[in-house]
Amino acid sequence: MSGLQLTELATVSAAPGTAEVAGSDLTYVVVVAVIALAALGVAAALVRQVLAADEGTESMKRIAGAVQEGAAAYLTRQFRTLGLFAVGVFFLLMLLPADGWDERIGRSLFFLVGAVFSAITGYTGMWLAVRSNVRVAAAARAGGSGPEASHTAMRIAFRTGGVAGMFTVGLGLFGAALVVIIYREDAPKVLEGFGFGAALLAMFMRVGGGIFTKAADVGADLVGKVEQGIPEDDPRNAATIADNVGDNVGDCAGMAADLFESYAVTLVAALILGKAAFGDAGLVFPLLVPAIGVITAVIGIYAVSPRAGDRSGMTAINRGFFLSAVISLVLVGIAAFAYLPDKFSELEGLAPTTTTGKEILEHGGDPRVFALVAVLIGIVLAAVIQQLTGYFTETSRRPVKDVVKTSLTGPATVILSGISLGLESAVYAAVLIGVAVYGAYLLGGGIIMLALFAVALAGTGLLTTVGVIVAMDTFGPVSDNAQGIAEMSGDVEGEGAQILTDLDAVGNTTKAITKGIAIATAVLAATALYGSYRDAVETAQAEVGASATEGMSKLEALSFSLDISQPNNLFGLILGAAVVFLFSGLAINAVSRAAGAVVFEVREQFRTRPGIMDGTETPEYGRVVDICTRDSLRELATPGLLAVLAPISVGFALGIAPLAAFLAGAIGAGTLMAVFLANSGGAWDNAKKTIEDGTYGGKGTDAHAATVIGDTVGDPFKDTAGPAINPLLKVMNLVALLIAPAVVKLTIGENASGPLRALVAVLAIVVIIGAVWFSKRKSIAVGSPNHEPKDAHPVGG
Template identity: 40%
Template sequence: MSDLLYIPPVLGVAGIILAFIIFALVKKNPAGEGKIKQIADAIHLGAMVFMRREYTVLFIFAAVLTVLLYIGFGSWHTPLAFVVGALCSASAGYIGMYTATFANVRTTVAANQKGASEALSIAFFGGSIMGLTVASMGLLGLGGLYLLFGANPEHAEAIHGFGMGASTVALFSRVGGGIFTKSADVGADLVGKVEAGIPEDDPRNPGVIADNVGDNVGDIAGMGSDIFESYCGSMIATIAIASTMASSSVAIMASGAETAETLMFLPLALASVGLICSVIGILVVKVFSGSDPAKALRIGTIGSTLLLMLAAYLVIQYFGIHFNVWLCVVAGAAGGIIIGLVTEYYTGGKPVRDIARGGETGPATVMIAGLAVGMQSVVIPVLTIAAIIFISSSLLPEGAGVYGVGIGAVGMLATVGITMAIDAYGPVADNAGGIAEMAEMGEETRAITDGLDEVGNTTAAIGKGFAIGAAGLAALAIIAAYIETISRKVEGFALNISNPEVLTGMFLGGIFPFLVSAITMRAVGDAAFDMIKEIRRQFKEIPGLLEGTAEPDNARCVDIATTAALKRMVLPGALAVFAPVVVGFGIGPEALGGMLGGALVSCVLLALTMANAGGAWDNAKKYVEKGNLGGKGSDVHKAAVVGDTVGDPFKDTSGPAMNILINVMAIVSLVIAPLLVG
């Protein structure tokens, strides 16, 4: 067993090397000259400036938490794991965003010079770097810490700090990036499309560069950190559950002298083979890139999942673990596919056309139809999550059911390399279309990038649904690990709904998703207000701007979005980190457990509603822009744009913040659990 412990970090290093090889291949493609290069450089510079300023604020916050952890635990083990987790998460987001800003312009040039197949390959390879980096950083960081602490029961709990570091970075990156991108997007759309009547990504619009920068910092760096923390959180929770499991349950589930250690190592082993399956899936997409883009991406994703099921069976058989554990992996992996397909239907199928038709009677009916679609879309994904929980916990012996839930979450997230790749592909393709429009590269090029972008919108929506489902399962596993950790030191500890402290905690937990949603929605609205005023000012005060004879002040809009994001991302992060501390130490571990349960249910329901409603509004607008129901500039189009502007913070700011919120609260609770009963 000891020799096998080196496999995850070694594969992590190999994955990072492969990501840089792919980046080198992407960079070999021509990046254009003149105006196209100038536009791409402005997007790259804006993204880098934002990331540096965001990470500066994040460094201060993380430094304070590191000191508090050292004071609380009186040792360096948990603070070290926290720092490693934060660094791995931040590095994954930064590398993915940095490389995407090189892939976007090369996708545009390829669409112009070589056609759709080559453009798809470059855009997907740009997203693949993000996917491989997320998976590899998780294996390297968590696998390395497991080598350091995992074999020592006294220090094993320090690994929980890794999840807390990753979650803290994820919340700041997702919320900050989401506020940035949507304030720019809403401002650019409302003034540009509705008021000035100019096309999307028109170079005359001062908010367009900021909008394209936001696609990178929000939908790539933010999404990467989001998936990273769920990916690592599911493994950490499963390791923690295995370490606290009764010896009788362990003996039933595994055979051999190292049964407990085998069950603890299994999540890392599954994630390791998942990385290999993801690489194969990426190669499959490359092979099929000459056909329909949506078909190629679907074959790669589903193929990777099927490969994982086979590989997981071989791994579980090799370790001599109970067959039913493999069924838990299958349940989680299959559930991820179901959630993705349901999300694809609600954000790209008949409901989208129904919303668009609502525009014939004005913005109000667009809003009503979109909200109804978002609410209805919750049903099947939540039933799927419930089925995964029920099946996974029922398959294993009494006392080990929660381990099955954790393994199910790992099964859903093990192929995160390909899942994140197709999600990050979307913003790269979107940027490519924006660059093509701003550089005035013609209708033929724009038609190719629009086709890639349309597929990217669907993959991004699928990615959000997958992220929410995965975060819900990961959070549930972490909560189970929290209960097991407390139970080891408090005999008879349980979360009974008849307990007033538990019930109080449940209602307190239900508050936070709505409070954080309100804060982030207000942040986007306030920042968009400032953005709209600035764009209007430039249209009015810069002579010749609307005529196309003068250049807009793009840097000013980027600065407005950056400042707004940095100011308003701290409060949601502080609430998520410190609320469990206040409730846990102020009321007790029962109330904290209840709070986590209430927050989990509210977060999942609210996140699915907002993400799917926002995605449906976005694609309804694009459906009209393709020439349906009057096309661009019609009253139906203007109504659909209003729906899209409301949907923007739904799907890209507040909705994604929910899955990170519950994971941050859960992992902080798990970290402080030993202190609550110490």
């Protein structure tokens, strides 16, 4: 498709006087904002319930206090570092094209709002998690062997996650509604800034927290379990406090921020496309769907209350999740039939003079059915992904059992079986997500704008369950920390210890499930943003004028042609896939370096302080926390620069169409890579748990050592690189969306400037190369200058 053809498809958003939110529509948006604030009130009630529980013994309180101190110190330093970066981006956004300075200022201001809301969501999840973990351990200890102890411990852990879930839906929905209330028909441009702020900060928190937690975890496992033969959370292990801190800054803060930005970015895409496809209603209905999700999230969270007949903790969690999903669908159906007209021709705010507007107004379907089916696609996708991920990662299912069996033949076969499991499961997950996207395309009846809006609505449908999803994710690290505190204190034994072990195994599965749902959300959001990118390009071309495109050279015309057979587009697609691989490699490499430093430090403490092993000396936990903090913050820059500058370099160097292909390549490769990394890591982790529960001789056996090594490989897979791909996709799509008008105007029209485009592209490429070179020059090897290989401890020693 040529630039001229794209201009002929001038979108609704380019037409003047369209989609103004006023009257009853504005009232709906205000009600949505009130519901969002009510979610924060529910969060406050949940906080009081969690904090009312007993904290256990003095020893347990002391250990929990150390974890709280370390987590707060890390996030404070991280936010201080990221604050400077956010201020810089604030001013850069002011330079990008917009319809007047009010939009530019609003976009930059709400960039900061999105970043701050993402930070608040992550920090709140972490703040309560580090106070809940000791209460979960105390509940298991106090209840003895009775089933009520397990039920109480699980309720505390899950309602802790519910607080993070309520902040996610509350702040995300309130921010989007506030933009619509203030900016009305101009909201889409400002929403780009809100989504970008949420996504960018979440990516940094995901990468930084992931490096911290997995560096500590890998170091604790390799030296403690494999070399010294002591339990993972043994107080003699200097890395154990850092490991527990990492669970909170990585899984709680990082994942909460990640799902918040998924929520925010999906709303942004839905509102941008909704304006173009549904006119006035398109800026209201996408807010009604997640508002319903707030109500059903409360029901789902309180529904997760274990019963005597439940097979496991997952039974109660599944009950809450599916109840939330079913109620969401029913209420969305009621909202669609109550709010939307029964004919597309009755939609207000669409301009029939434009090609897209005319097509939509002449569409013979029913907007209410269209919206309901689109949301249904997203809800069903969440449910199926939940079951698929559970199948590949639960301890009771065949895939994990097969990985456990391979432990009898050593770590190599454990790793091979986990990799094959991850690769296979990625295919099924990708096909499911692809079917959902294709179903939305068919729903659009051949009208691209409607199809893309259907994808965005499917994303909002999936996120009606996000409150429960965040609770499921936070449940994992809270349970893990509870078991760690119990083991370090030595105050929880027998049935109480088994309760915590069982909760930890369920937590591993819930973390894997939420990662699967998060990548599905990321793909739907990125696909919808892909459509928003197309809309932005067409709008910019319409502003430049068709006469400008008529005089394009053949090379310039190619840069606007969406034909994938064009070599420049194929090049862009390959680059998009390559960035996902490079980003993942950098993240895993960062964990490898930081974990190496932790391994050396823990070994040195065991070697130079022999009293640690017999309990007469206490390890220096703070040294390992400092190493993880320093290294994780140092490693943030390169992945962040790659995510922001890669689309800039492709867009300004190759043009609009190759940048679109770049995004497509990143979405395709990112979907497969993220699921592969998450499910391989989850399976390895639960295989280790199965061995530790007594299979094949339990702890201290060769089978146990093999699964520990598999788990250490999987740690950066599932908790660093894999989850970070989610915000990566959305950051790159949002950057492309933000720069699209500038690329168009520097390519065609009276302000076209080839040298300026080339200069921007070259600068971006130079910075990327410099950042990668700087990262790679850091040695993998660790240790003091005098440390020789002979000093290393042999495996099993």
